[in-house]
Amino acid sequence: MSVLVFTDSLNKEITKSSFEAVVYGAKVASDIGTSCIAVSYGDVTESSLSALGKYGALKVLHDTSIASGDIQNLHLLVKQACEKESSKVVVFGLDFTGKSVAPMAAAALKAGYISGAIDYPSSYQPITVKKNVFSGKAFANVQINTPVGVVAVLPNSVKITTTDASASIELFKATLPGSKIKTLETKLKGGEGVTLTEAEIVVSAGRGMKGPENWGDVEELAILLGAATACSRPVADIGWRPHHEHVGQTGVAIRPNLYIAIGISGAIQHLAGVNGSKIIVVINKDPEAPFFKAADYGIVGDAFDVLPKLVEAVRKLKAA
Ligand SMILES: Cc1cc2nc3c(=O)[nH]c(=O)nc-3n(C[C@H](O)[C@H](O)[C@H](O)COP(=O)(O)OP(=O)(O)OC[C@H]3O[C@@H](n4cnc5c(N)ncnc54)[C@H](O)[C@@H]3O)c2cc1C
Incomplete structure (x- = not known):
């Protein structure tokens, strides 16, 4: 059993919302007495991958073959990593990639999906999470009633805490159909500023x-x-x-x-x-x-x- 966290990168570095998702996943893992495993893809520096340990990931499954933006293959990567690690909970940061991959991964895993969690689960039997509804005018507490649950966390919802730990990196090759798209270039619209x-x-x-x-x-x-x-x-x-x-x-x-x-x-x-x-x-x-x-x-x-x-x-x- 484990908690799996999907992580994304930009300019070869893991993104901040991924770190938040790992902090979230690590807390959930600790609450249910298991480990937090991260899954990443593409061209990411080794130091950035092992730094996921600071945020609570025990190890990172890394697939170098998938390009940024290849949502169709990314959700299969998550599905296969989830099955390999027998994950009960899969956590995403609700950034641009997370918004696309999380629902597809949930559908592939036949898992209940909560999008936009703003706090840690208040209960685990079944997993119950608070999320924003009506454009942030109200909260809803939502339960997941499937054996595997997928939770996407709104950015800046959890406080980032770190330790001195580092994560081990395990190369992981998901079985994927040929990619249907090819990303030629990813460029931040706002240049090099803060996203x-x-x-x-x-x-x-x-x-x-x-x-x-x-x-x-x-x-x-x-x-x-x-x-x-x-x-x-x-x-x-x-x-x-x-x-x-x-x-x-x-x-x-x-x-x-x-x-x-x-x-x-x-x-x-x-x-x-x-x-x-x-x-x-x-x-x-x-x-x-x-x-x-x-x-x-x-x-x-x-x-x-x-x-x-x-x-x-x-x-x-x-x-x-
Ligand atoms: C379906 C729909 C969706 C919409 N979605 C969005 C959305 O996503 N985001 C969004 O922002 N809007 C959205 N709008 C528009 C929204 O209703 C407002 O019209 C808009 O937010 C007003 O923008 P504003 O405050 O910049 O301009 P204004 O309403 O013109 O307000 C300008 C403000 O600046 C103040 N001001 C003027 N001069 C100064 C000064 N010198 N110093 C200090 N203050 C000054 C004024 O007192 C005033 O409060 C949407 C509208 C509709 C109908």
Whole structure:
């Protein structure tokens, strides 16, 4: 018996949401008295694979033959790794790859599937997990009633803890049909910056910024804080910012530890994608802006006065 965790990589390094999934899987394994095994694929550095041990994986099954984006073969890899290790629970991070592979793997394993877990299981007989529903407006406790269960964990739902351990690496060759696709290149849309869904801090701005030429301080603040940048939907629609930065009901859903919203009104459709953030800071010149109701901290003020002061304060703090 074991708990299996699917891990993904970018630029040959395991991603942060995979580390979170391993932390989650290791806790589940410890709770049910078994080991946590990771499964990975493609071109990943040996050091990154063995570092999975720090997060709680005993070993990593690694298949070098599958290319990034080959979802059809990836779900077969997970199925076969699950059968090899007699896994009772399979854990995914709910990142872009996890969103595609997890439901297919669950179907192949005839397993119950919970997508978007936000906490560790509250019970194991049967496995019961809390997840967000209605765009984060409510929680549901969901049970899995199949012998094998698949759980996909929302990014930033668990605290990452590490030890000095390292995982052993076992080469694993899944039996796969020929690949139906070939990924030629994977390029982050936002260049080398922090990935929005994995960012612990997000600096986001809306129509209150008046125009794309005013994003300098937003970007500067993000760089100083090691944050990703995001925006409201109209800002992306009018072309002030790229579409991949649009957060909300129809954009990317995020759960950073800190979300700073500048010149964004806080419409329900925007909140739907960001209300899982641990701390929300709102900067808006209108004291009646709905976003203040969801904020942990608010500054009523003109962004063009507040933002330069904030950038300066963070710069000083970092220099000190
Ligand atoms: C079906 C549907 C889906 C949608 N999905 C999304 C979605 O996924 N994400 C999303 O964001 N929206 C979405 N929307 C749009 C949403 O309803 C709002 O219209 C949008 O979020 C408003 O964007 P905004 O806050 O940037 O702009 P505005 O509503 O124009 O608000 C601008 C804010 O900036 C403030 N402001 C102005 N000047 C300054 C200044 N100098 N300093 C400080 N503050 C200032 C104003 O007080 C105001 O609160 C959706 C709408 C629909 C109908």
